[in-house]
Amino acid sequence: MKVGTQGNLTRRKFLVFSGTLGLTLVAGGLSGPGRYGAEGDEGRVDYNWEDHLYVYLIDTTRCIGCGMCVQACKRENAVPDGFFRTWVERYRIGESGRMQVDSPNGALNGFQPSPVDFKVSKGFFVPKMCNHCQNTPCTQVCPVGASYTTKDGAVLVDHVRCIGCGYCVQACPYGSRFLHPVTRVADKCTWCYHRITKGLRPACVLACPVGARAFGNLKNPDDPVRRIIATQRVAVLQPELLTRPNCYYIGIDKEVR
Amino acid sequence: MMPEARIPEVIGFAFPNDIHITWSLMIVLYPYLTGIVAGAFVISALYHLFGREELKPIARLSLATSFAFLLFATLPLLNHLGHPERALNIIFTPNFSSAMAGFGILYNTYMLILLLEIWFVWRKEIIMIARRSRGLRRKLYAAMALWTYDVSPEALEKDRAATRVLAAIGIPSACLLHGYVGFLFGALKANPWWSTPLMPIIFLTSGITSGIAVLILLYLISMKLSGGEIDDETVASLNRWLWLFMIITVSLELLEIMTLAYEQSAEWEAIHPLLTTRLSFSFISVQLIIGSLIPFILLMMAVTMNRYLHSKVRNTLAFVSSVLLLIQVFSMRWNVVIGGQLLSKSYRGFRETYYPHLFEKEGILAGAGIIVLALAGLIVFARILPVFEGSSGLSEQA
Amino acid sequence: MEHSKHLARMLLLVVLALIVFHIARTLFTPRSFGRYGHYRADNVQEQMALPVVYGERNSCLPCHGQTVGVAGSGSHASVECENCHAPVVTHIRGGEKAGEMSRSRSMGLCLRCHDRLDARPPGFPQIKVEEHLPTGEGKVRVDVCFDCHDPHTPKMGG
Numbered sequence: 001m002k003v004g005t006q007g008n009l010t011r012r013k014f015l016v017f018s019g020t021l022g023l024t025l026v027a028g029g030l031s032g033p034g035r036y037g038a039e040g041d042e043g044r045v046d047y048n049w050e051d052h053l054y055v056y057l058i059d060t061t062r063c064i065g066c067g068m069c070v071q072a073c074k075r076e077n078a079v080p081d082g083f084f085r086t087w088v089e090r091y092r093i094g095e096s097g098r099m100q101v102d103s104p105n106g107a108l109n110g111f112q113p114s115p116v117d118f119k120v121s122k123g124f125f126v127p128k129m130c131n132h133c134q135n136t137p138c139t140q141v142c143p144v145g146a147s148y149t150t151k152d153g154a155v156l157v158d159h160v161r162c163i164g165c166g167y168c169v170q171a172c173p174y175g176s177r178f179l180h181p182v183t184r185v186a187d188k189c190t191w192c193y194h195r196i197t198k199g200l201r202p203a204c205v206l207a208c209p210v211g212a213r214a215f216g217n218l219k220n221p222d223d224p225v226r227r228i229i230a231t232q233r234v235a236v237l238q239p240e241l242l243t244r245p246n247c248y249y250i251g252i253d254k255e256v257r
Numbered sequence: 258m259m260p261e262a263r264i265p266e267v268i269g270f271a272f273p274n275d276i277h278i279t280w281s282l283m284i285v286l287y288p289y290l291t292g293i294v295a296g297a298f299v300i301s302a303l304y305h306l307f308g309r310e311e312l313k314p315i316a317r318l319s320l321a322t323s324f325a326f327l328l329f330a331t332l333p334l335l336n337h338l339g340h341p342e343r344a345l346n347i348i349f350t351p352n353f354s355s356a357m358a359g360f361g362i363l364y365n366t367y368m369l370i371l372l373l374e375i376w377f378v379w380r381k382e383i384i385m386i387a388r389r390s391r392g393l394r395r396k397l398y399a400a401m402a403l404w405t406y407d408v409s410p411e412a413l414e415k416d417r418a419a420t421r422v423l424a425a426i427g428i429p430s431a432c433l434l435h436g437y438v439g440f441l442f443g444a445l446k447a448n449p450w451w452s453t454p455l456m457p458i459i460f461l462t463s464g465i466t467s468g469i470a471v472l473i474l475l476y477l478i479s480m481k482l483s484g485g486e487i488d489d490e491t492v493a494s495l496n497r498w499l500w501l502f503m504i505i506t507v508s509l510e511l512l513e514i515m516t517l518a519y520e521q522s523a524e525w526e527a528i529h530p531l532l533t534t535r536l537s538f539s540f541i542s543v544q545l546i547i548g549s550l551i552p553f554i555l556l557m558m559a560v561t562m563n564r565y566l567h568s569k570v571r572n573t574l575a576f577v578s579s580v581l582l583l584i585q586v587f588s589m590r591w592n593v594v595i596g597g598q599l600l601s602k603s604y605r606g607f608r609e610t611y612y613p614h615l616f617e618k619e620g621i622l623a624g625a626g627i628i629v630l631a632l633a634g635l636i637v638f639a640r641i642l643p644v645f646e647g648s649s650g651l652s653e654q655a
Numbered sequence: 656m657e658h659s660k661h662l663a664r665m666l667l668l669v670v671l672a673l674i675v676f677h678i679a680r681t682l683f684t685p686r687s688f689g690r691y692g693h694y695r696a697d698n699v700q701e702q703m704a705l706p707v708v709y710g711e712r713n714s715c716l717p718c719h720g721q722t723v724g725v726a727g728s729g730s731h732a733s734v735e736c737e738n739c740h741a742p743v744v745t746h747i748r749g750g751e752k753a754g755e756m757s758r759s760r761s762m763g764l765c766l767r768c769h770d771r772l773d774a775r776p777p778g779f780p781q782i783k784v785e786e787h788l789p790t791g792e793g794k795v796r797v798d799v800c801f802d803c804h805d806p807h808t809p810k811m812g813g
Contacts, residue, residue: 047703064775066768068738075742076708082264084273090774101270101605110767111774123774128272137447143357144346148694158698161685163346164339166279167357173447175272175602179279184339194705203709209734209768210779241446257603349680352693369669376665403668405661412658419662 047197052152053218054191054246057225057234058127061251063212065090065125067107072207074108076192083178085189086129086204091255093122099255126256127213129204130155130176130189131237131245138168138177147186153218153246154193159185173238191215268534269606278598282613283333285590286624288438288460290330290631292586295435295461296468297323298371298427300498305378306424311490315476318644320378322472323431324371325635331364332627337619356441363437367430374423376401377416379642381408435464442593449524449604450531450597455513459589462506467586469499470579475635477576485645492575493563499575500556503582507549510589527604535599535607540592548585552578710743712736722807729808739764739806760798765806 065088073079073086087106092114093099100118104111107125114120132155139147139155146162149155157168162185169177169186180187192202196215200206205213216225228234234248238257249256265276301319304312312319335341348361376383384406387398436457442448443456473495480487514532517525532540559566559574566574599607614620638644690696715736716723726732737743739759746756762784771781788795803811 049699061776064768064779064781065772068767072709072735072738083277087273089270092774101603103270103273106273110770111772113770114773120773123772125774137445141355141357141445142352143355143360144343145350145352145688145693145695146346148692148698150699151691156698156702158695158701160698160701161343161346161350161695162340163343165337165357166339167355167441169274169279170598171445171447173602175275178274178277179339190702193702195707195709197703198707200707200711206709206711206735207738209731209738211733257605345683348676349684350688350693373665373669380661403661403664405664407658407661409658412661415658415662 049150049152049197051219054132054153054196055216055218055225055229056129056132056191056247057214057216057228057250058247059212059214059250060124060126062210063088063125063127063208064210065107065111066209067110068207068209069127069204069213070106070108072203073189076195076203077190079187080181083180083187085176085187086127089126089128089256091122091124091126091253092118092120093255095119095121101255122253124251124253126249126252127204128174128176128237129247130172130191131174131243131247132189132191134244134246135242137171137173137241137243141167141171143167150193154191154196155188156190156193157186157188159183159187162186173241173243265611266609267601267606268609269601270603271601271606271608272603275601275603276608278595278608278611280594280598281337281611281619282621282624283337283619285587285594286333286627287330288435288464288594289467289587289590290326290333290627291435291438292460292464292467292590293471294323294327294330294367294464294468295431296465296470296502297326297472298431298468299465300469300472300495302424302428303498305374305420306428309494311488311494314488314491314646315472315495317378318475318479319472320371320375321635321638321642321644322468322475324375325638326631327364327368327371328634329627329631332630333624334360336623336627356437356444359433359437363430363434367427367434370423370427370430374420374427375642377419377423380416381413382643384408432461436461442597447602448597448600450528450600451593452524453513455509456593459506459509459513462502462509463586463589466499466502466506466582469495469502470582470586473499473575473579474583477572479645483645487568487572489568489571492568492571493560496556496559496563496571496575496578499578499582500553500560503549503552503556503585506589507545507553510544523604527600531596531600531607535610536592536596539588540596544585544588544592548581548588552581552585555581706744708742708744709735709737710747714743714747726807730810731807760801762795762797762800765800765804 067088070084070086070088077085079085084106087103089101089103090107090111091099091101098118102111111125132149132153134149134153136147136149136155139149142148142162143165144161144163146158147155147168148158164179164184164186166179166186169179172188177186177188179185192200192204195202201215202213205215214225214228216223218226220226228250229248232250234250235252236245236248237252267276297319300312301316301323303309304316304319335344338344347358348365351358351361353359380402383398383402385408387395387402388406390398439457439460442451442460443453445451473492476491476495477487479485514528517528555574555578559571559578563571595611599610601607613624615622617623685695685697687696688694691699712723712727712735723736726734726736740746741757745754747753766784769781771783775781784795788799
């Protein structure tokens with residue numbers, strides 16, 4: 001810094017500049033985002049998410065492939081045509097070992113019988129949906145924090161924040177996500193969050209006529225789903241990926257991905 | 258977003274949501290552009306930082322090319338986003354566990370470094386043009402010089418030092434800017450065609466390849482059009498660098514496939530039919546044979562027999578190889594981005610090949626338009642700041 | 656430092672740009688962002704407030720108590736009314752009648768569950784139409800199932 005009248009001006013300018021800079025940085029730091037973990041007032045009257053940790057159970061030995069669940073989900077959540085928040089797959093293994101998997105329009109209208117020449121020795125249905133993983137690959141890759149996991153275990157998408165980049169759609173190993181053609185944001189099964197937080201069941205669980213789908217709360221000691229998971233043999237999809245799904249399956253086969 | 262007129266045909270079984278292609282031609286184009294950005298910068302750093310004198314004739318062109326393509330690199334992304342008006346969310350609330358969030362920081366950091374380096378490299382010319390000009394032009398150039406007029410040898414020496422520092426931090430920055438895209442694909446365990454640790458390196462080396470190829474084409478074409486002299490040493494050096502980087506790139510690409518084929522995991526069961534049926538033309542014919550084998554042979558001739566070659570032959574070999582390699586790099590991006598989405602995560606089926614249409618929002622005209630814009634940006638840059646020696650009547654370059 | 660004025664000016668410009676960015680970031684980020692994690696906390700309430708479409712059996716009970724009672728004690732007790740009919744919001748909205756409830760007499764609806772498919776569990780009641788109907792029927796009407804079965808208690812013989 002030069003000394004003298006020229007130097008004084010320079011020094012004063014420098015002090016004014018750095019003072020403004022400092023104040024702005026401090027003001028900016030105090031306001032806006034950055035206070036993570038600070039609990040705020042909700043206004044959430046009857047529901048406390050600390051009391052719930054949701055889990056879903058699918059018993060494929062009961063599923064009859066009627067597709068009522070797919071229809072109910074579509075009506076409840078206005079799912080667009082050609083896209084699916086849940087769907088049912090049919091696995092048929094022929095006597096010759098020939099394997100065929102199909103899901104006509106996601107099983108929205110059920111399934112058709114096999115052709116006469118396809119002698120099936122093993123056949124079953126597998127309902128699929130978002131697994132609401134504990135180690136989500138999808139929220140990991142969301143660049144703006146639009147996809148998140150709630151404290152009660154549901155994985156949701158903020159439709160106001162989502163920029164529609166589609167990275168989460170690519171990251172889901174189960175094919176549960178899609179980009180909504182009208183709203184142009186990411187969409188997927190929400191476990192009917194708007195229903196479960198009011199004590200109702202998800203629409204798919206409600207619709208299933210044979211009890212193949214069940215929904216439970218791990219924090220409730222008397223919960224039947226919790227009891228089944230704790231005492232019976234259950235499986236998850238693609239366990240080697242360590243996504244730790246919250247959807248458990250009874251009765252799936254080695255062929256199911 | 259790709260709303261389709263009809264349901265695409267599926268072979269085998271694909272998860273119902275998998276048949277929709279989410280990442281279109283725009284996402285093929287974006288790494289293509291950032292690859293050119295990184296490659297052009299590496300060439301300019303070879304001169305400004307490592308002192309390779311034979312690259313001096315194109316050192317400024319490299320910086321200008323890197324900048325012009327960087328400026329328009331976000332366009333394909335904005336065009337593709339479901340909500341481009343919310344794009345700033347990426348830099349305001351980035352989720353740092355996401356590679357895509359890195360875009361905000363990496364892009365802006367590199368843009369800053371590049372702008373600074375351009376300023377220091379061209380500062381003397383800016384001041385000289387300001388001094389020569391009158392009226393509005395003088396005001397503009399004076400503003401670009403930040404109203405300082407110091408062109409003393411000491412100041413210029415400081416500029417050169419600053420340029421060296423910026424080139425040094427610019428190289429990792431450019432590499433990160435392009436490498437993160439490779440990481441974005443490579444770290445995705447859900448897609449077997451994308452998931453490999455080699456992906457960032459493959460993207461980077463193929464990006465550098467495309468950058469060098471673009472520079473060769475721009476240099477040869479602009480010298481031809483302006484009647485300037487083509488420096489043989491420059492072309493020979495670029496041939497060598499191009500051959501080196503294309504060998505590394507193709508080796509890594511082949512290595513990835515060979516490892517998959519050897520290990521014979523579940524991924525190979527899905528990828529093998531993908532390569533031999535859906536991608537047989539774009540991968541085997543275009544990327545490997547036309548795009549890799551032929552330029553390899555042409556460049557081998559150009560490099561090993563360099564001493565004996567007439568300039569015209571050397572330039573022709575360089576030109577043809579560059580065009581073919583630009584096709585190769587584009588087809589590599591295509592095969593990765595589109596190929597990975599043709600494959601269903603069920604590992605049991607594929608959808609039919611995706612064709613971008615001419616007039617749709619994310620179609621061929623849009624993509625071609627963006628490339629034209631980048632080249633137009635380069636031409637505008639060259640009008641404002643001289644890219645070649647002697648092109649503005651000024652005597653010496655920094 | 657001598658001959659560094661241009662360096663200082665450029666540095667000042669860069670710092671100003673960073674300040675502008677910081678201010679913009681503060682202005683454009685929603686207040687509730689980051690309260691519970693890296694997301695906009697207000698969205699949780701928004702998701703909870705989405706409209707409920709399916710009313711469950713209790714929403715049919717107030718007006719159709721008898722039918723609900725019959726259905727609830729028959730072999731279709733586990734089948735929700737709104738599966739074969741339609742969601743309650745198509746019929747009643749805000750306590751007022753919004754439209755007619757859909758009723759299908761089509762065989763297709765019954766066969767959706769009860770057609771014999773080789774992938775269905777063997778214990779589940781499934782039929783092939785041509786085997787199930789008495790012979791000599793000729794052309795089959797689309798509502799032929801209703802000749803013998805009451806959809807609310809469909810099981811024959813008690």
